[in-house]
Amino acid sequence: MLINRNIMESKYGFKKFTIAEFEAWIAQLKVARTIRTVQQHHTYLPNYSHFDGENHFKVQRGMKNHHVNSNGWQDIGQHFTSFPDGTIVTGRSLEKTPACIYGFNSNSICIEHLGDFDTGNDQMSDAHQDTAIRMTAAICRKFSIDVNTDKIVYHHWFNLATGKRNDGTGKNKSCPGTNFFGGNKVADAQANFIPKVQAVLAGTVPNKPKTELIKYVAVTASRLNIRKGPGTNFSKVSDRQPAVLGSNLRVYKIKDGWYKISSSTEHWVYGHYTQDVYRTTVTASKLNARSGPGTNFSRVGSFPKNRELWIEEIDGGWAKVIFENCWVSKQYLLFES
Numbered sequence: 001m002l003i004n005r006n007i008m009e010s011k012y013g014f015k016k017f018t019i020a021e022f023e024a025w026i027a028q029l030k031v032a033r034t035i036r037t038v039q040q041h042h043t044y045l046p047n048y049s050h051f052d053g054e055n056h057f058k059v060q061r062g063m064k065n066h067h068v069n070s071n072g073w074q075d076i077g078q079h080f081t082s083f084p085d086g087t088i089v090t091g092r093s094l095e096k097t098p099a100c101i102y103g104f105n106s107n108s109i110c111i112e113h114l115g116d117f118d119t120g121n122d123q124m125s126d127a128h129q130d131t132a133i134r135m136t137a138a139i140c141r142k143f144s145i146d147v148n149t150d151k152i153v154y155h156h157w158f159n160l161a162t163g164k165r166n167d168g169t170g171k172n173k174s175c176p177g178t179n180f181f182g183g184n185k186v187a188d189a190q191a192n193f194i195p196k197v198q199a200v201l202a203g204t205v206p207n208k209p210k211t212e213l214i215k216y217v218a219v220t221a222s223r224l225n226i227r228k229g230p231g232t233n234f235s236k237v238s239d240r241q242p243a244v245l246g247s248n249l250r251v252y253k254i255k256d257g258w259y260k261i262s263s264s265t266e267h268w269v270y271g272h273y274t275q276d277v278y279r280t281t282v283t284a285s286k287l288n289a290r291s292g293p294g295t296n297f298s299r300v301g302s303f304p305k306n307r308e309l310w311i312e313e314i315d316g317g318w319a320k321v322i323f324e325n326c327w328v329s330k331q332y333l334l335f336e337s
């Protein structure tokens with residue numbers, strides 16, 4: 001079985017996912033920290049007016065800079081930020097405790113939904129609502145978290161000074177907003193948000209059939225357009241940037257030399273500008289890289305253990321690393337199969 005780990009768009013150390021990609025990614029992720037709860041927040045600032053449809057990474061970096069430089073934290077506070085277009089950008093490592101609800105951060109995952117969802121301000125888009133529900137469900141499924149208001153919590157339910165839970169009766173923030181899924185009270189969550197998360201986990205929301213991964217390819221053109229179907233007569237997609245040289249894509253369907261590169265959406269690229277690759281991981285503590293397929297070729301560098309290497313060619317016991325112009329001994333590679 002293929003591991004569905006995503007080679008997603010990433011920038012400034014953040015990864016960006018569609019909700020379907022996020023569900024696949026988190027399902028196979030290894031997390032050592034014990035996770036027992038999920039927090040719901042809104043960012044308040046920045047809000048919908050700061051999002052232009054393309055600046056996810058810039059917005060996320062802005063929050064990180066604020067948290068690090070102004071708040072003096074070691075990293076961005078939250079683990080994930082969800083965006084108005086339904087995409088998700090990663091933040092702090094899941095192995096690290098978040099900085100989101102004083103008194104409640106241990107064993108928790110912090111989600112910040114970009115926007116100001118106090119009544120009269122941002123109206124959460126349909127795609128954003130769908131993502132908020134499904135990402136919470138995916139986290140609950142992954143970490144076996146019960147879907148109730150003890151485990152899925154709003155910032156509003158905690159006293160800011162003491163960290164004690166008071167269900168929003170004291171000195172509290174309105175976060176995730178007085179109009180977040182119909183209100184920020186415990187009763188609102190029980191009436192609206194919680195049942196929607198339960199519905200996803202109960203399978204009452206139809207899940208698209210899982211599509212089998214056929215192979216990986218690497219992009220060999222400087223810029224490869226992504227189209228809505230298998231042919232140049234199909235228009236370019238608007239929800240994804242062209243793939244760039246060296247990026248790796250997953251192929252789910254092949255038609256007339258075109259590759260479908262998303263399991264959930266009609267995203268197609270022309271296969272001519274790609275090269276089939278194997279996905280491998282280095283198992284040796286230090287793997288020598290050589291200028292050719294053999295120990296008689298000169299050593300040109302090395303790769304550390306657990307480094308992911310994309311292989312374009314196998315020659316006997318040797319594997320050629322794409323774009324690196326070097327060869328490594330195949331026996332120290334773990335091939336994804």
Ligand SMILES: [Zn+2]
Nearest residue numbers: 041042155175
């Ligand atoms: Zn908050």
